[in-house]
Amino acid sequence: MNKLDKVLYTARAHTTGGREGQSRTDDGRLDVKLTSPGGGGQGTNPEQLFASGYSACFIGAMKAVAGKQKITLPQDLSVDSEVDLGPVGQAYGIAVRMNVSLPGMDKAAARQLVDAAHQVCPYSNATRGNIDVQINVV
Structure with missing residues (x-):
């Protein structure tokens, strides 16, 4: 298990009712009905x-990698x-597919960027080896 070197941010949510309930963050920015x-x-x-x-976090990871590598990302990138x-078995699980669009970027360079982002993205690191x-790259 990886331990954080330092806590940069803590998200807090209060959820009631499970999949047929409600979830709200402590700052009120997210308040959703669940079904x-x-x-x-x-x-x-x-x-x-x-x-x-995951997709929002992955875009953030691509931006971080691109900044370090002095790569200009397309304005209309998307995931x-x-x-x-x-x-x-007797439990439930999830699987993820992400299609990353980096219009105008060389396919090999885009693949390298995506692979590097996958190494630094917190969601990728949390799920690696588990799902x-x-x-x-599309």
Whole structure:
């Protein structure tokens, strides 16, 4: 297990009701209704939140790597992420696919950047060896 050298930020959320509930951050910036995947409710679900969080974090990691390597990223870069939920034996698990779009960037350079970002991204480091993560350059 990796221990943090220093805490830079702590996110705090209060959740009630599980997948059919409500979650709110302590600063009120996020206040969401939760609904099970495929359910009829109006809320989001943990898998959608994970997909959004991981893709946003991954873009941040690409920007950090690009800054250190003096690489200019395309303004319209994007990540489309998919998080699958399914059974793993008697438990449940997730799998992730991310399609990274770096328009106008050389494919080999884009692949190197994505691979380097995957090494520094906190979500990538948290999931490495635990779930299937596929990162594609599209």
